[in-house]
Amino acid sequence: MSESNSSSSRVTWEGCSVLLDINDGDRLVFARLSPAAKLKIGNKNCSLQPLIGRAFGTVFQVDTAPNGPYLSPAQVNVNNAEEIGDGQGNNEMDKVNVNNAAQARDGEVNVESRDNRALVDNNTAQSLTGEDIEAMRRQGARGNEIIEALIANSATFEKKTSFSQEKYRLKKQKKYAPKVLMRRPVARSICEAYFKKYPSKIGFLRVDTLSLLLSMANVSSNSDILVVDMVGGLLTGAVAERLGGTGFVCNSYFGQAPYSMDIVRIFNLSDEICKRILRSPISDLLPKESPEQVLEHDVCNVESQSNDQTSALASMDEISHSSENGISDIGIENTEPAIEIRKAPKAGERPQKEIIDSWRENGFSSLIVAAPELDAWTLVRDLLPLLANSAPFAIYHQYLQPLATCMHNLQLEKMAIGLQISEPWLREYQVLPSRTHPCMQMSAFGGYILSGTKICNSTANSSSNRTVLL
Amino acid sequence: MLACHPAKMLSFNRLISDGDLVIVYEKHDSMKAVTVCEGSVLQNRFGVFKHSDWIGKPFGSKVFSSKGGFVHLLAPTPELWTMVLNHRTQILYIADISFVIMYLEVVPGCVVLESGTGSGSLTTSLARAVAPSGHVNTFDFHEQRAESARADFERTGLSSLVTVKVRDIQGEGFPDDFSGMADSVFLDLPQPWLAIPSAAKVLRNDGTFCSFSPCIEQVQRTCETLRTHFTDIRTFEILLRTYEVRQEKMQSSREDGNDSNGSLPSKRRQCSDGSYVLGSCPSISSVMARPCGEARGHTGYLTFARVKCVS
Numbered sequence: 001m002s003e004s005n006s007s008s009s010r011v012t013w014e015g016c017s018v019l020l021d022i023n024d025g026d027r028l029v030f031a032r033l034s035p036a037a038k039l040k041i042g043n044k045n046c047s048l049q050p051l052i053g054r055a056f057g058t059v060f061q062v063d064t065a066p067n068g069p070y071l072s073p074a075q076v077n078v079n080n081a082e083e084i085g086d087g088q089g090n091n092e093m094d095k096v097n098v099n100n101a102a103q104a105r106d107g108e109v110n111v112e113s114r115d116n117r118a119l120v121d122n123n124t125a126q127s128l129t130g131e132d133i134e135a136m137r138r139q140g141a142r143g144n145e146i147i148e149a150l151i152a153n154s155a156t157f158e159k160k161t162s163f164s165q166e167k168y169r170l171k172k173q174k175k176y177a178p179k180v181l182m183r184r185p186v187a188r189s190i191c192e193a194y195f196k197k198y199p200s201k202i203g204f205l206r207v208d209t210l211s212l213l214l215s216m217a218n219v220s221s222n223s224d225i226l227v228v229d230m231v232g233g234l235l236t237g238a239v240a241e242r243l244g245g246t247g248f249v250c251n252s253y254f255g256q257a258p259y260s261m262d263i264v265r266i267f268n269l270s271d272e273i274c275k276r277i278l279r280s281p282i283s284d285l286l287p288k289e290s291p292e293q294v295l296e297h298d299v300c301n302v303e304s305q306s307n308d309q310t311s312a313l314a315s316m317d318e319i320s321h322s323s324e325n326g327i328s329d330i331g332i333e334n335t336e337p338a339i340e341i342r343k344a345p346k347a348g349e350r351p352q353k354e355i356i357d358s359w360r361e362n363g364f365s366s367l368i369v370a371a372p373e374l375d376a377w378t379l380v381r382d383l384l385p386l387l388a389n390s391a392p393f394a395i396y397h398q399y400l401q402p403l404a405t406c407m408h409n410l411q412l413e414k415m416a417i418g419l420q421i422s423e424p425w426l427r428e429y430q431v432l433p434s435r436t437h438p439c440m441q442m443s444a445f446g447g448y449i450l451s452g453t454k455i456c457n458s459t460a461n462s463s464s465n466r467t468v469l470l
Numbered sequence: 471m472l473a474c475h476p477a478k479m480l481s482f483n484r485l486i487s488d489g490d491l492v493i494v495y496e497k498h499d500s501m502k503a504v505t506v507c508e509g510s511v512l513q514n515r516f517g518v519f520k521h522s523d524w525i526g527k528p529f530g531s532k533v534f535s536s537k538g539g540f541v542h543l544l545a546p547t548p549e550l551w552t553m554v555l556n557h558r559t560q561i562l563y564i565a566d567i568s569f570v571i572m573y574l575e576v577v578p579g580c581v582v583l584e585s586g587t588g589s590g591s592l593t594t595s596l597a598r599a600v601a602p603s604g605h606v607n608t609f610d611f612h613e614q615r616a617e618s619a620r621a622d623f624e625r626t627g628l629s630s631l632v633t634v635k636v637r638d639i640q641g642e643g644f645p646d647d648f649s650g651m652a653d654s655v656f657l658d659l660p661q662p663w664l665a666i667p668s669a670a671k672v673l674r675n676d677g678t679f680c681s682f683s684p685c686i687e688q689v690q691r692t693c694e695t696l697r698t699h700f701t702d703i704r705t706f707e708i709l710l711r712t713y714e715v716r717q718e719k720m721q722s723s724r725e726d727g728n729d730s731n732g733s734l735p736s737k738r739r740q741c742s743d744g745s746y747v748l749g750s751c752p753s754i755s756s757v758m759a760r761p762c763g764e765a766r767g768h769t770g771y772l773t774f775a776r777v778k779c780v781s
Contacts, residue, residue: 186575425710
């Protein structure tokens with residue numbers, strides 16, 4: 001795969017970053033593919049070599065070979081006749097799904113008549129012992145054969161409702177026939193993975209909230225977006241993805257040390273896109289005549305942030321033997337960019353003088369802030385003048401009060417209009433025949449956003465009509 | 471609307487000129503799209519505004535009417551456009567739009583197919599997301615609506631990114647020449663399940679699909695049909711809660727023996743001149759936020775899926 005279209009490529013290549021979803025989200029691992037990379041699944045160590053050159057979206061299963069376990073693509077079953085593959089053996093995994101679907105359909109026609117009255121939890125239902133299973137394994141039994149054996153030897157399986165039979169199968173499948181789904185690391189999947197496993201690393205920024213920030217700040221090609229990203233680089237990466245190698249995302253920071261943006265490296269951003277990610281201290285962006293009064297902003301916070309860095313992005317998952325095995329936990333990065341072993345994109349250069357001059361001359365097209373550790377109002381007060389007139393902005397915070405104060409002050413100072421604090425509410429549904437309802441668990445909170453549009457700083461404020469600036 | 475053309479890029483130096491599309495902002499729920507035309511006027515409850523007064527002013531300016539009333543002139547964005555466009559159909563709003571684009575993984579260069587076009591609210595944001603090199607092909611079976619949408623995209627400067635065609639996608643499916651070409655498909659149709667086989671055909675491997683339906687029965691059938699060719703089927707509902715912020719003074723219950731007045735927050739609102747009507751009792755002023763009393767309770771269900779990967 002050529003580097004230039006890497007971010008849009010649908011097939012993996014050596015050195016490519018992937019998100020591995022093991023057993024439907026039980027484990028989420030970011031990995032960089034190389035022939036030497038290994039991943040531990042259950043108690044088996046599998047090479048990631050077979051994942052190279054495969055399409056994103058492929059599901060892999062663990063197979064056993066004389067020289068150890070290896071990952072092989074699970075046959076996808078497409079139910080229409082002309083596309084059914086030459087079904088050679090290894091599609092049992094998908095049979096599970098087919099069965100589920102079939103059962104579900106049954107469930108709709110005849111309402112389940114079985115219930116749990118006959119089930120007694122005395123741990124005698126399963127007649128297959130651990131040794132039996134081990135013996136099957138030694139004889140080369142595949143995971144799905146073991147599951148079938150477990151079902152055949154379960155005294156209670158037939159008495160279960162079809163729903164709990166399905167659950168039983170799924171539970172056994174996770175243990176004996178784990179699935180590995182290879183996903184494309186894009187803003188959506190990266191944000192969801194972090195939100196699920198390490199929400200604090202991304203400031204509890206939920207994917208729908210991130211999507212709103214990008215809309216509200218009108219992130220579009222050829223624009224210059226000013227960003228304050230203290231959410232590990234997720235915001236910077238998401239903006240760069242939307243710019244697609246045009247315009248610039250200026251990742252700005254107070255003080256001397258830039259904030260960590262390790263997550264940017266998880267995206268498969270092409271060189272062209274990476275060149276558009278620049279990092280600059282805010283003092284460099286301010287008009288020259290103004291002294292660096294802004295630097296009063298919490299240098300201490302910056303420090304605490306950088307102390308966090310190493311632990312902050314420790315791998316998404318307990319990848320057991322990381323570096324010597326070749327699984328680069330993409331999360332871990334030292335602050336010195338010099339330690340770039342692999343051909344990773346060089347995002348985050350200092351902007352050249354001409355670029356800074358053009359920003360000063362034209363202003364930024366918009367501003368996005370996700371800086372839980374900085375005071376929203378002082379930040380916005382200082383940064384808003386750097387935006388072009390009529391530029392939109394969006395400020396994220398996980399607490400309401402700082403945004404309320406910020407909004408109030410912006411109104412008093414008449415710096416912006418269209419001000420609004422909003423909070424998205426996202427609910428997922430289980431949709432099954434006769435069993436459709438909201439999911440039992442949901443994220444109750446995805447953060448707050450203050451959005452608005454910067455207006456011209458007119459000195460003539462005497463106005464006769466009393467339209468409220470809201 | 472987009473910065474595809476350097477001349478249209480937002481900048482300190484970009485001034486409103488004859489022929490520009492501006493959003494006339496009265497207040498957050500009262501805006502209007504106006505194409506600036508020398509010699510023309512805008513009349514609203516604040517008075518008569520001469521377009522000629524606007525030309526040469528920067529975007530974001532406050533402009534005054536003959537009576538001294540004022541409005542702000544903003545540069546259009548897809549978000550502002552959604553608030554001012556002509557409703558020819560029910561439209562999608564910012565929360566659904568943003569989530570759809572993120573979840574469909576639409577990025578510059580993508581080819582997106584949409585049906586129906588409706589009022590073009592989502593289309594405008596899709597165009598922004600695929601720019602500068604991608605394309606949105608949008609289909610509506612209503613000839614007149616398609617024509618109005620085309621005129622809108624012309625007006626908002628998006629016509630190079632969007633192609634509007636008249637076609638009944640539910641009945642005929644997407645045109646065959648899109649087979650395997652689309653990165654994403656979006657359906658907002660009364661019977662989306664009828665178009666799903668065609669959606670599976672036009673999508674690339676691992677391509678993404680979304681269907682928007684107001685009713686759960688539609689979702690039910692959609693999901694059943696999706697299971698044949700799609701995987702990773704997930705249904706969501708997204709709503710936006712907005713907050714109002716105001717500075718309020720609350721009487722202190724502690725001092726000056728004013729306890730008898732009760733310690734409830736003052737109900738007194740800010741007067742039009744900005745001062746507060748208050749008694750002499752000591753009070754604490756603070757900025758407070760609360761959710762707005764009314765909100766949209768339902769827009770629709772969003773069902774996402776991914777084409778099964780045949781490798």
